[in-house]
Amino acid sequence: MPRPEIVDLFAGPGGLDAAARDLGYEVTGIEFDQDACDTRAEAGLLTLQGDVRDFGPHKFPNATVLAGGPPCQTFTVAGSGAGRRALDEVIGFVRRMARGEDVRSKLAVLDDDRTGLVLEPLRWALEALRDDRPYEAIVLEQVPAVLPVWEEYARVLSANGYWVAKPKVLHTEQFGVPQTRRRAILVARRNRMAELPEPTHRLYRKGVPQDQGDPDLKPWVSMAEVLDRPTPFEVVSNYGTGGDPRSRGRRTSGEPAFTVTGKVSRNRVVAADGRELPRFSAHEAGVLQTFPRDYPWSGRAIAQQVGNAIPPLLGKAVLTAALGTAKEYASESEDRAGGQR
Missing domain, CATH: 3.40.50.150 (Vaccinia Virus protein VP39)
Structure with a gap:
């Protein structure tokens, strides 16, 4: 058949x-x-x-x-x-x-x-x-x-x-x-x-630890669990802020990412001591979207492809x-x- x-x-x-x-x-x-x-x-x-x-x-x-x-x-x-x-x-x-x-x-x-x-x-x-x-x-x-x-x-x-x-x-x-x-x-x-x-x-809730919640469900998955980054980091989001720095959300690497959009590279990534780290690559954005690590991204505007x-x-x-x-x-x-x- x-x-x-x-x-x-x-x-x-x-x-x-x-x-x-x-x-x-x-x-x-x-x-x-x-x-x-x-x-x-x-x-x-x-x-x-x-x-x-x-x-x-x-x-x-x-x-x-x-x-x-x-x-x-x-x-x-x-x-x-x-x-x-x-x-x-x-x-x-x-x-x-x-x-x-x-x-x-x-x-x-x-x-x-x-x-x-x-x-x-x-x-x-x-x-x-x-x-x-x-x-x-x-x-x-x-x-x-x-x-x-x-x-x-x-x-x-x-x-x-x-x-x-x-x-x-x-x-x-x-x-x-x-x-x-x-x-x-x-x-x-x-x-x-x-x-x-x-x-x-x-369900992810800000301030609620990963190991808390419905015992019949698995813990939500964090950025650190899927990205190959050697040290903990914090993401400073520019999504939905209207450009107001006071409105920018923050997530640690021990939390899920914010919504991945075609503008993912605008999000700052910083170390615990405040040092600027490399921002998310298009490949990392694909991993956060759960595409296979070896997915063959091609053409231009890869971040936009991922975000869409x-x-x-x-x-x-x-x-x-x-x-x-x-x-x-x-x-x-x-x-x-x-x-x-």
Whole structure:
């Protein structure tokens, strides 16, 4: 039996795809950015380079799983904020799409062209339904500000025959990622209950020691546990401070990293005695995102590639809960097909 296939929209350098490959899935990612495509090529990931808006489900007739992480820049705290300001409009477009309207020509009203890309996974899902080839499963991720959009997606998908797990913001450190990043996750299944992953690690709280918390969960993972740095250090963050030095957060190497963004090199790294140490390299940023140490980063803007990616460890947790391994998924589909004969 051929391996189950996933089509991944806005695939980036391969955070979700690398996780899916580990689980045995065949994945084709659609990615526009040349640098990310260079990395994907070196990593051996199947890629169709281009704009997601120029393609549709008919291009991938064998894919039974739709995944995607639309660009987040207009929705992030560090970004322009255009997406956050346009949430009501975006949700209105979701409802219009659910009624069968093609809204692509109407998206010019949005302040930033990238904001409308969050609607693309729904377009793909609805087109597949109209073609009577619905995706068996849908897995989407984005920054927390997009949660209301995923909740509207959930209502539309539920009305079209999907079981949808209540969309939720997951904390990456609760899945072994040495970083406090949050992602809004949507999982939908066509023929069975959809599930989100249960935390395996404790939630990080400032001032709460690593060995305290729920005894049934593992301790969160610190920077020191994954980075090859010989001495303890402290990170002084420039993220979300508005440039005000008094607002800059600090984390010791014995804690998880702040959210890794494409501007990770702006964070200062200092020794206990105040000496300036080398700032995080793009390679170290990749490790903090849980990419393999030998991941073949290529092209330019590697830090931006890393910052835009879903941590593979979180991706693996979500895919395992949503689909299981490729072997389990295929067996389940085969059993279902047999029961329908």
